[in-house]
Amino acid sequence: MAFKSEELAKAYWRDNISLVLKLLAVWFIVSYGFGILLVDVLNQFTFFGFKLGFWFAQQGSIITFVILIFVYVKRMAALDNKYEVHEE
Known part of the structure; x- marks a missing residue:
């Protein structure tokens, strides 16, 4: 990833974390x-x-984890586009 400035890199990682x-x-x-x-x-x-x-102990936490994976992927794609570090 190539950031345009050090400040953008820090902002990207702050948003990521x-x-x-x-x-x-x-x-x-x-x-x-x-x-x-x-x-x-x-x-x-x-x-x-x-x-x-x-149900939450057996299935709910697993289903929530899978949903969170999809949320993470979508939000990281938006974050990559925002900071212009997305893949072509």
């Missing part, structure tokens, strides 16, 4: 928060016949 931290926070909340900490509260509700806390 910010995005990664936000996505990791979402994943942490869904997998650890919903699947472990709030499991008893969520188990009062059902989802497709399963207790909601159990």
